[in-house]
Amino acid sequence: MKFLTTDPVAVPSAVQYKRCTIDLQSGATTLEDVPCRNLEDVLGGFGRSYQVLAERQVDNAYCAENPLIVNTGLLTGSSAMTGMRTYFSGYSPIKGSKKGLPSAMWSTGSGKFGAKLKWTGLDELIFENCSEKPVYVVIRETVEGPQVELKPADQLLGLSTHDKIMALHAEYADAHFAVIGQAGENWQNVYMGAVALSTENQLKSGEDKCRFAGRGGMGSLMGYKNIIALVAQSADKLKPLSPEVKKVNINVVKGGGSTRLQPISRGGGGGTWAAYDVMQAFHAVPLNNFRPQGNDLPEKLCRENVEQDYEIKSEACYRCGITCHNNVYAKNADGSRGEFLAKFDYEPLNLLGSNLGIHDAGQAARLIQLGDNYGMDSISLGVTISYLLSYNERHPEKPLLNGASFGDYEKIRDLVIRAGEGELPEIGRGSMRLSQATGETSYAYHVKGLELPAYQPETNPGYAWAIAGGHMSMATYGLLTREGKADIDSWVKGITQDKLHMVGFDMIGLCKFFDIANGIGTQMVVDCLKSEFNLEIATDDIRAAVRRAFLRGLALELRQGYSKEEFALPAEVYEQPNGHIQLPQIATPEFLDELQKRVWAVFEPELEALSL
Amino acid sequence: MGHKSMKIHIKLIGVFRSGRFKEQSRDYPVGTKVQIVVKDLMLPQKHLGIVLINGVHARVDSLLQDGDTLSLLPVLGGG
Numbered sequence: 001m002k003f004l005t006t007d008p009v010a011v012p013s014a015v016q017y018k019r020c021t022i023d024l025q026s027g028a029t030t031l032e033d034v035p036c037r038n039l040e041d042v043l044g045g046f047g048r049s050y051q052v053l054a055e056r057q058v059d060n061a062y063c064a065e066n067p068l069i070v071n072t073g074l075l076t077g078s079s080a081m082t083g084m085r086t087y088f089s090g091y092s093p094i095k096g097s098k099k100g101l102p103s104a105m106w107s108t109g110s111g112k113f114g115a116k117l118k119w120t121g122l123d124e125l126i127f128e129n130c131s132e133k134p135v136y137v138v139i140r141e142t143v144e145g146p147q148v149e150l151k152p153a154d155q156l157l158g159l160s161t162h163d164k165i166m167a168l169h170a171e172y173a174d175a176h177f178a179v180i181g182q183a184g185e186n187w188q189n190v191y192m193g194a195v196a197l198s199t200e201n202q203l204k205s206g207e208d209k210c211r212f213a214g215r216g217g218m219g220s221l222m223g224y225k226n227i228i229a230l231v232a233q234s235a236d237k238l239k240p241l242s243p244e245v246k247k248v249n250i251n252v253v254k255g256g257g258s259t260r261l262q263p264i265s266r267g268g269g270g271g272t273w274a275a276y277d278v279m280q281a282f283h284a285v286p287l288n289n290f291r292p293q294g295n296d297l298p299e300k301l302c303r304e305n306v307e308q309d310y311e312i313k314s315e316a317c318y319r320c321g322i323t324c325h326n327n328v329y330a331k332n333a334d335g336s337r338g339e340f341l342a343k344f345d346y347e348p349l350n351l352l353g354s355n356l357g358i359h360d361a362g363q364a365a366r367l368i369q370l371g372d373n374y375g376m377d378s379i380s381l382g383v384t385i386s387y388l389l390s391y392n393e394r395h396p397e398k399p400l401l402n403g404a405s406f407g408d409y410e411k412i413r414d415l416v417i418r419a420g421e422g423e424l425p426e427i428g429r430g431s432m433r434l435s436q437a438t439g440e441t442s443y444a445y446h447v448k449g450l451e452l453p454a455y456q457p458e459t460n461p462g463y464a465w466a467i468a469g470g471h472m473s474m475a476t477y478g479l480l481t482r483e484g485k486a487d488i489d490s491w492v493k494g495i496t497q498d499k500l501h502m503v504g505f506d507m508i509g510l511c512k513f514f515d516i517a518n519g520i521g522t523q524m525v526v527d528c529l530k531s532e533f534n535l536e537i538a539t540d541d542i543r544a545a546v547r548r549a550f551l552r553g554l555a556l557e558l559r560q561g562y563s564k565e566e567f568a569l570p571a572e573v574y575e576q577p578n579g580h581i582q583l584p585q586i587a588t589p590e591f592l593d594e595l596q597k598r599v600w601a602v603f604e605p606e607l608e609a610l611s612l
Numbered sequence: 613m614g615h616k617s618m619k620i621h622i623k624l625i626g627v628f629r630s631g632r633f634k635e636q637s638r639d640y641p642v643g644t645k646v647q648i649v650v651k652d653l654m655l656p657q658k659h660l661g662i663v664l665i666n667g668v669h670a671r672v673d674s675l676l677q678d679g680d681t682l683s684l685l686p687v688l689g690g691g
Contacts, residue, residue: 259658260687269627269659269686277626278662278688304629482662482688484669516689582667 001074001123002033006534009541012036017044017123020148022137024225025064025129029148034124039537039545040507040552043520044073044123046106046468047507047549049089052126053104054556054612061093061102061217062187062224068127070117070178070230073509077118079241080528081249082320082511086114086178086197088218091560093191094380094430095216095450095469099561103448104553105216106468108506110317111197116176116232121146131226134185136168138175141234153228158182160373161196162208164229169203175233176203178213181375184223186422191429192380193219196372200318207340208369209327211317214377215469216450238319244531248524253321258513261324263314271314271324275346275454276302282481282582284456286355288406289383289390290445290570292456294580300359301349310361311337312344322513328365341365342372350454351382356389357406367409367416374420376428379470383451384431385415387444400438401426442571448562455481457569458578458587461595462495464567467503467553472512475502486584488594495595496602503553504546521546548610555607564596616642618678620649625685628655640676647672649682661687 005014013035021030040047049069058066069089076083085108092105117125120141125148134153139146156164161181168177177198184193194214202209213219241249252258262268276298279285285298292298299305303326306312311331316323326345330338342348342365352371353364371378389406392399401424404411419427426434431451435444445452447463453470455477457463462476471477476499479485485494501519505512508520515522521543529535573587617639624632632653640649646663650672662685663670676682 260661260689264627264630267656267659269689272689274626274686275688278685281623281625281662281664281683281685302626478688484662513689 003533003535006536008036008042008535009039009537012038012042015042017041018121018146019124019126020122020139020146021126021128022148022150023128024131024135024150024227027150031146038548039541040549042074043507043542043545044071044076044509045085045087045108045507046089046503046553047545048124049087049106050104050549050552050556053089053091054552058091059101061091061221064129066091066102066221068218068221068225068227069124070127071124072114072118073507075528075532076509077115077237078509078528078532079239079245080510080532081252082110082317082322082514083509084110084112084114084317084320085506085509085511086111086117086213087506088195088213088222090218090221093187093217093220095448097449097557097561098563098566101560103560103562104556105218106506107195107213107215107218109195109197109211109213110511111176111199111211112318113176113178113197113230113232114509115318116234119234119237120232127225127227130224134226134228136229136231137227138172138231138233156228157185161210161375162202162373165196165198165202165210166206168229168231169198172231172233174235175231177229177231179229179375180219180222181373181420183374183376183420183422183428184219185228186428187220187223189422189425189428190376190419191217191220192377192384193217193223194375194377195219195222196375201315208373209340209343210372212372212377214379217377219375239532242531244527248527249321251524252514258322261322261513263323265314266323270303271326271344272346273303273326273344273349276350279455279481284459284481284581284583286350286454286456288357289355289386289443290452290456291578292580297359298354301353301361301364306344306361310341313337317511320511324513328361330362342368347453348378348382351379351386355382355386355454356412358409358412359407360409363409367413370413370416370420374416376420379453380430380451381416381419381427383445384427384434385412387431387434388415388427390443391438391440394440442575445570447569448557448566452570456581457573458581458585459583461491461569461587461592462499463569465495465500465554465599467550467557468506473503473506475499475516480583480586486586488591488598491586491595492598492602495599500550501543501546503550504542507546507549519543519546551603551606551610552612554603555610555612558607559612564600567596568592618642618644618676620644620676621681622649622653623681623683624653625683627659627686628684642678644676645672646670646674646676646682649676650684655684659686661685
């Protein structure tokens with residue numbers, strides 16, 4: 001990026017970002033320095049990409065007019081801790097309105113690809129049209145500036161995400177990679193394809209430790225465009241750590257924000273896996289398609305039970321001191337560490353474990369690994385399978401597909417493999433479409449077409465206003481559970497004021513664990529921007545930009561045909577209230593009706609003033 | 613007259629159990645607040661996320677009553 005001002009709020013056009021537009025049909029590439037329109041453009045990520053998407057009317061995700069936008073955030077590749085994010089944006093194959101229009105969507109992941117992309121000198125790639133033949137895209141740093149080249153990718157076809165990365169690594173030793181798995185290649189029948197991002201740990205160890213931009217089927221969109229992989233080849237260009245950024249980084253690690261995610265050996269809580277213990281205390285761990293039974297079954301996948309039989313190693317993203325990864329390995333007969341199995345995070349572990357009736361850690365790990373290797377979003381995959389299993393439970397006389405039932409590991413494994421191979425569109429196209437086909441939509445745990453993460457909807461009516469799926473774009477998941485807020489005022493304030501700010505991390509290039517409770521409108525971020533780029537931006541200006549970006553997301557949803565009735569929770573929540581969940585029952589029709597009225601009363605005037 | 617005591621049933625969740633216990637009943641003087649129990653158990657304050665008294669959300673400065681069940685949970689975050 002070029003900074004010709006220190007005040008990007010007053011003069012955003014004096015900040016320019018480097019974009020490369022690639023016409024996949026002709027192979028032509030266009031490099032340009034694009035002046036920013038506003039602070040959202042400066043910050044980057046979905047704050048910028050959604051403005052590009054808003055300029056286009058797209059009625060079908062799989063059409064030439066739908067771009068795939070790959071960009072970074074302002075602090076991606078900086079010395080600020082966690083600055084590793086890459087963003088993938090486009091109109092989603094899986095998330096869409098009941099009118100049949102695709103929703104704008106972004107997905108993000110860490111790994112080192114984003115930093116490498118930034119270090120080539122490019123800030124954004126826009127892929128137009130489709131390539132006739134499978135290609136991978138090499139973005140490299142040269143003395144003349146960044147160059148982009150399309151290369152044949154036939155040799156990569158059919159490989160898993162990990163194998164694609166390792167094959168490319170053998171050819172490009174100083175690069176990092178963003179790839180799709182077989183699922184993305186089978187985009188016609190798999191709408192939940194993820195993009196896998198390579199990590200230093202993966203390239204050094206040879207173990208399948210990718211990170212993923214999983215949500216919304218951006219890997220499927222990439223597959224539709226016939227892009228099999230992206231290669232970012234550049235020297236590492238970390239600036240020396242300034243005293244100001246060093247202070248921020250220390251605060252990220254030692255301040256309150258991330259300590260719960262750090263390893264238990266360091267006095268931390270042990271990553272997101274720890275949510276299992278907390279949610280189970282309320283009997284709110286999803287079980288058998290989001291129907292907790294008030295029993296102890298989920299405890300089998302709590303850490304204290306798993307570590308008896310498996311080795312758990314705490315590891316981190318590149319240069320990150322939070323060290324939130326809990327990598328699970330088999331134990332050899334002599335007690336030494338054996339094969340790497342999977343990284344245990346709360347969402348994939350639950351949604352491919354307890355929520356499928358799988359209570360064996362080794363089996364859950366294998367399902368996570370399979371989904372990752374095929375390159376599918378673990379949330380959408382797990383929830384769509386759990387829907388199928390619940391259908392089969394209700395209809396034992398006429399089950400669907402292979403007749404799998406809760407806890408039947410072999411049949412569930414078969415579903416994952418066949419979905420990844422593109423043989424089961426019933427699974428690969430997600431729970432909304434499957435439930436519409438069966439006619440039993442009440443049991444499908446999605447909101448606006450995107451499957452819910454592993455927080456019971458009974459505990460989080462805020463899901464309805466999440467603009468990019470679940471709790472990572474609307475941080476109300478702890479409002480009832482953690483804060484005990486059961487009154488309507490707290491929920492209106494949470495949705496319309498405080499909790500939407502989580503999406504700021506999906507603009508600026510930082511992981512949410514940088515400061516998950518406070519967002520990016522903080523002195524820590526201000527200090528980083530001053531130190532790294534000599535930019536003078538006030539916290540209020542950052543918060544205003546995040547709010548505008550969020551509202552633009554809502555406006556785009558409405559433009560793509562969502563009715564207000566679709567801003568709702570799965571119907572089973574109301575139709576069959578679950579008395580086992582030991583929290584106040586706020587997810588009643590009356591509460592939700594009132595919430596709808598009051599939330600829209602806040603958002604609507606602002607939406608009217610917002611020009612797309 | 614000596615201080616009256618009350619019995620508090622304590623439940624620890626997740627990482628708080630490490631080196632401590634899952635559930636235990638302990639005696640505390642009448643007028644004890646949650647924070648006294650937290651200190652007594654040497655729980656790291658920065659990890660204390662949720663306090664429940666008889667299953668209802670409470671605060672570290674909440675007063676305990678004889679027979680209460682006090683649940684102490686770590687911070688819930690992310691996923």
